[in-house]
Amino acid sequence: MKKGKRRHKLWIGMAAAVVLLNAAAWNSTAFCDAYIAWIFPVWVNTYGRITGLFPFSVGEWMIVAGLVLLGCAFVLAPAAALAVCIPLPAFRRIRGKCLGMVKGFYVFFIWTLLIVCLVMTLNCFILYHASTFSEKYFGERGSEAEGTYTANELILLYNEIAEKCNTLSRQVERDEQGRIVYPGGLLENGEIGTMEEKAIEIMKQLGETYPQLDGYYPSPKPLFFSDFICQQYMQGYYFPFSMEANYNDVMYILNKPACMCHELAHLRGYIYEDEANFISYLACIQSDDIYFQYSGYLSVLPYVSNDIYALQETKSSAEWDVYPIRLYEQVYEDDVFVTQEEWDRINGKAIFDTETVDQVSDAFVDTTLRVNRVEDGMVSYSRVVKLLLQYQRIQAGQEEGSGW
Template sequence: MFRKLWKLSLLLLTAVGAFLIYKFAFLMPDVTESVYAQTIYPFFTQIIGNLTKLVSFSVGELLLYIFAAYLIFGVVFTFFSFFKPKGRKLYHFCKRILTLAIVICMVYSSFILNWGINYARKPLADTMGLEIQEATVAELKDTAIKLADKANSLRQQVSEDANGVFALTHSKEIVLESVQNVYDACAPEYMNLGVKTRVKGVLTPNLLSTFRTTGIFSPFTYEANVNMQMPELYFPAVAAHEYAHLKGFAREDEASFVAWYVCSKSEDTDFAYSAYAYALTYVINALYDVSPADHQEVVSLLDEGILRDFANENEYWQDFESDLADTGEQIYDSYLQNNGVSDGRKSYGRMIDLIIALNREGEL
């Protein structure tokens, strides 16, 4: 009996193989970029993404619930192995534990080979020919002022609701359908490889809000998913961020930069304003950490409408502050660190380095 378990356990080696490939990819970022990120990965997205885009709902969300149900069933099923006849309890217990482990290893291997290797690709700064260096407070302030000027100008061109808060010109569903068009019109080719598809909304109300999350990418189904309950201010930018993950930009800082870079060039003022407000938030928060006085000076330059938009955004997320949300953030922080992002969620702030590098080039 236990010989069968030994043979079955060999399937665990798939995860070992995927792990070794993953670690090896980090040793050769240029090769990973040209062979995987720009060739193999876009091909994968064409095959699977063209299937999942045929349905309007998120297949990835559905699979998440099925996997969670399977894990619960698997644990309960394993417990019932103790009710087997004497002499077979240990065998059935080991077999069921091993089956669970194999399924988890297969999921892990699929994650790595389907998408995770993109964490090891060449840094976007190198692809764009940008020099990343430590920014001075003066550079940070200058970048914040330029972003504020752009945001102020765009704020005058967008719509408001009855409370004077930014309102999308079209529905959120139309925004999700428009993301691929914005990329087609504004993204350089290397930012727009692979399948072209609509971004999808998460169907379960407040599922992502409970974990203070704006969007999630499914690497198994190549679907970019967005929180449909979040306020409208960052909605287009977040949709573009998740779409950047679909395009192979796994690192959060790079996905955020790509979202801003692409949307900032859009003729759709909703996308452009959302992108500048999105980037401005990161930059002024970073400025506050190093120079509260300069931060206050930049904030004083902001249009009253932008301040109302920021206040509305903060008010929404305050309602979801909880221990569960904190736990979710800690889990995601660990996930990022285990995938080569050494500073975890703080890597979102490194988006600023890329914007400042553009500013040094006179392109902001």
């Protein structure tokens, strides 16, 4: 009896901690900033190192275990009720044992649920209410660079990205079929490292400019269920409950460098997708690896291109001083999520229809973002264009010696 009361008090305490932490996060940016600066890195350096010892994605299998646990919870409740209601003498002998096992299961289930809520609060929900990347590092320069951007600024940004893509598309190594082959990245110690090692290195290098990005990074991990992730049209996931950066191992290779850096950015406290996109872009284009550079430019090209298309529908080209340059055909071929061969293989053995999986995934991600005060949901990914334009203005101001 005493054990049960003590357990209930612990449950109430954990639930109260979750509520209070979320309330503090929603009402105090300073609290969130301090948490990210001093507490959040502790989880990455401890728990992240432990899960990093495993060569596979721990979080991915945690999700599988969670789904099994949830399924059992739904099945056992009516089964237990049925056992209580059946008056047959044969069932009376085992009824007590069965109910004891069911009770034990639900005690475990409640513990698991509370721990998940607490971990998600500490490693995800609080991060949504901290200062943004631009507020933290652009400061007054960022405020001055905000506002309405002209058509010419957008086109100049597009042209810079497009020109880099055109150039890099002819420099990367390819196989006989024209597909990109990554030979490994040259690390600072002079050795040839893996793509994962290179991603960690360039993120640490970016941390020299933006200190919050400095620190320990666990190695990005490929997802075992990458085929299913393809059906969601997702490149990767940050798992707060395992402190892991995960990437889709089936998608076209050129997506992987930027994706790895994007997911690693989440591990430094930048949970917003547009900020992770921007950080990934900066890390990639400032690296000495042409594959990462190409991946970085390609990762933002669709977002900027979409804004160019929208611009063409609202403003006459007669008002422009500059015009978008043409992309090489090779860039269009490289800008692919999954090759057609892989799509044929995935759809040929898929249990669920890809369109249905994509719709459910989009609805889930969109709802999750909106619940965490990201009012435009999945559209927030495209806000990276605003950050790119803001950064472009700041860079231009620095070059002109304007005092920015």
